[in-house]
Amino acid sequence: MTSFASTPLSRIPVTIVTGFLGAGKTTLIRNILENAGGRRLALIVNEFGDVGVDGEILRSCGIESCPEENIVELANGCLCCTVADDFIPAIEALLANPRPPEHIIVETSGLALPKPLVKAFDWPPVRARLTVDGVIAVVDGAAVAAGRFADDPEAVAAQRAADDSVDHDNPLEEVYEDQLLCADLVILNKADLMSTNELIRVGEEIAAAIPRAVKVVEASEGRIAPEILLGLSAAAEDDLANRPSHHDAEEGHDHDDFDSFAVTIPATDDPQALVDALANLAEAHDILRIKGFVEVRGKPMRLLVQGVGARFRHQFDRPWRAGESRTSRVVVIGEKGIDRAAIEASLAGLAARAA
Numbered sequence: 001m002t003s004f005a006s007t008p009l010s011r012i013p014v015t016i017v018t019g020f021l022g023a024g025k026t027t028l029i030r031n032i033l034e035n036a037g038g039r040r041l042a043l044i045v046n047e048f049g050d051v052g053v054d055g056e057i058l059r060s061c062g063i064e065s066c067p068e069e070n071i072v073e074l075a076n077g078c079l080c081c082t083v084a085d086d087f088i089p090a091i092e093a094l095l096a097n098p099r100p101p102e103h104i105i106v107e108t109s110g111l112a113l114p115k116p117l118v119k120a121f122d123w124p125p126v127r128a129r130l131t132v133d134g135v136i137a138v139v140d141g142a143a144v145a146a147g148r149f150a151d152d153p154e155a156v157a158a159q160r161a162a163d164d165s166v167d168h169d170n171p172l173e174e175v176y177e178d179q180l181l182c183a184d185l186v187i188l189n190k191a192d193l194m195s196t197n198e199l200i201r202v203g204e205e206i207a208a209a210i211p212r213a214v215k216v217v218e219a220s221e222g223r224i225a226p227e228i229l230l231g232l233s234a235a236a237e238d239d240l241a242n243r244p245s246h247h248d249a250e251e252g253h254d255h256d257d258f259d260s261f262a263v264t265i266p267a268t269d270d271p272q273a274l275v276d277a278l279a280n281l282a283e284a285h286d287i288l289r290i291k292g293f294v295e296v297r298g299k300p301m302r303l304l305v306q307g308v309g310a311r312f313r314h315q316f317d318r319p320w321r322a323g324e325s326r327t328s329r330v331v332v333i334g335e336k337g338i339d340r341a342a343i344e345a346s347l348a349g350l351a352a353r354a355a
């Protein structure tokens with residue numbers, strides 16, 4: 001294994017793309033790949049579960065400047081907690097390549113806190129080879145406008161009335177704020193789903209939440225020119241003190257606030273009916289994220305299903321490969337306490353109806 005300090009080359013810039021579950025990180029990165037202009041890129045993609053949706057979406061770009069071997073998937077769910085075990089070896093492997101990348105992009109999982117990751121770049125052997133060009137926080141503007149990350153004052157009051165000792169921290173808000181507070185650039189994404197007033201209001205709220213002057217750029221479908229995203233030269237590892245976190249006092253953080261699990265479901269005959277049922281399920285159980293691949297009977301193509309809250313999209317993404325297992329499998333992520341048994345039973349029920 002190569003040693004970071006072995007070559008006194010100029011430091012390779014690393015862009016960290018953070019943002020809550022389903023904000024549009026993969027979509028934004030895909031857009032960078034498609035407009036990379038020949039720049040040799042590498043990606044480290046971190047997500048939940050063994051379904052590996054993000055890596056698949058990014059690999060399917062087939063961009064020459066980012067060949068498959070430059071896309072590393074870390075499926076442990078939270079990069080910020082496993083920096084030493086997973087992240088550093090992945091970076092080392094990329095740097096060991098005879099033609100190392102010119103720029104590395106790291107997509108964190110939607111629940112990861114970016115600061116512990118930035119801290120890893122302050123470690124002398126890493127500093128010698130790499131610098132954090134910038135932390136980009138992608139925001140689901142429509143979810144913020146709908147109050148997804150804010151406490152519902154009535155619900156808090158009801159909780160307080162019921163139990164004095166209840167912890168009122170909102171885990172979604174904490175993760176969302178930590179991601180904003182670490183950012184050098186905020187992408188206010190899903191502008192297509194927002195009114196002009198919402199865009200102004202959410203833009204102002206974001207600017208007010210970050211004590212440093214950080215640019216907020218609106219986008220739809222993550223469409224932002226790579227020149228705006230890459231080359232920020234922020235050297236974020238030198239600036240950790242200006243990036244406060246709810247978790248500054250802790251060594252890492254646990255994920256007790258969230259639950260994620262993968263469920264295998266049988267093939268479907270009717271993609272729209274499946275997606276409608278999943279949307280109802282997401283609504284009924286307040287599921288934050290569902291994504292995965294599904295077999296549609298009689299179709300040669302694989303169906304990619306994506307839900308953020310109850311908003312779903314589906315598309316055939318590529319033909320099933322010869323010999324590939326056509327397992328239909330989705331990852332489900334929600335706040336701690338979501339009713340896994342009921343969700344699994346409902347998914348099995350869908351299957352029974354589809355059969």
Ligand SMILES: Nc1nc2c(ncn2[C@@H]2O[C@H](COP(=O)(O)OP(=O)(O)OP(=O)(O)O)[C@@H](O)[C@H]2O)c(=O)[nH]1
Pocket residue numbers: 019020021022023024025026027028047054109110189190191192193219220221222289306307308312313
């Ligand atoms: N309407 C709308 N949908 C979007 C936009 N950007 C992304 N999406 C959709 O939102 C869903 C989630 O997008 P992703 O790019 O996978 O989000 P992500 O942040 O990578 O998700 P995780 O890795 O699961 O946290 C997908 O169905 C996208 O097609 C947008 O600007 N507008």
